[in-house]
Amino acid sequence: MKVILTILILLFFVEAFSQNKENDSIYFKYNENYILFYENFKNLNYKEFERRVLQNISKTKTEGYFILKKTDTLYNLNPKQIFDLKEYVENRAFYYSGTYNKTINKDLLKEKIFNKYKVFIVKNNTFITIRQHPFENFYNSYYPIKYEDKNKYPTQLKDTLYLKYNKKYLIEKIHPYENYTYYYFKNSGNNGSFFLKQKIFH
Known part of the structure; x- marks a missing residue:
């Protein structure tokens, strides 16, 4: 009887741990213009990096991008929901205050996502895990941009x-x-x- 009871208790904790692990994970669809991996551009020269930056800005219409470091690739996971990271983050909830402000609050971003969940990036049916350190900068701003040709990118709307x-x-x-x-x-x-x-003057 004690053996059966012990097994039942162990099964209960395993199940509870599994549910908690699932609840503590969040999945985002890979977006090549919004999510950059270190490995993909660490060897680029500045001219090519600038070209990609301008291309990404024109496509995402955001003030920044995610820069992530891969740690592992998993398979055969079955997430209940996969979010679009751009739609999830680029909204008033994560911006600093201001009518035109689209600058991400990085501390809030860490608190609400990266320090709260195990983050997976979903790409072609693979699940990429990333380095998640409390002091990691996950989001980089494009601005201020100091390119010679200022007609290449749109003017930022600014609050006063x-x-x-x-x-x-x-x-x-x-x-x-x-x-x-x-x-x-x-x-x-x-x-x-x-x-x-x-x-x-007034």
Whole structure:
């Protein structure tokens, strides 16, 4: 009787573990323009990398992309649902606040997906596992882009943020040769400087 009871208890825990393992997994369909693997572009020269970036932006219409590192490939899994990663992530829930803002909150992304689930990328009936470290950067932003031909990519729509000038925190300077005005935060050297493009009076 004790042996039967022990077996039943073991079966119960195995079943519970299996259900929990399934619930803690999430599956995303592979998108070659939105999901990049290190292995696919680590040997590209910059010109080819730029070409691919511009191609991806034109297709995804997003401000960034996922960069993932493969750890293993599994087979014969049977997920109940496979999500589209772009549709799952590119929405107001994962963006910083702002009417036009489409910048992903990376900390929220980690909390809600990569630190919560075992992530699988589904490609041609294979299931790719990825490295999931708490400090891993899974999402990279395209911006700011500093390409020579600025007509190659669309202009970003931006929200407006107003900063009140306070000489206690900001230092105002005029460039000695080019005569433009710029500001930078105290105790930062010239790091974190920003430039006055246009004055608007009310």
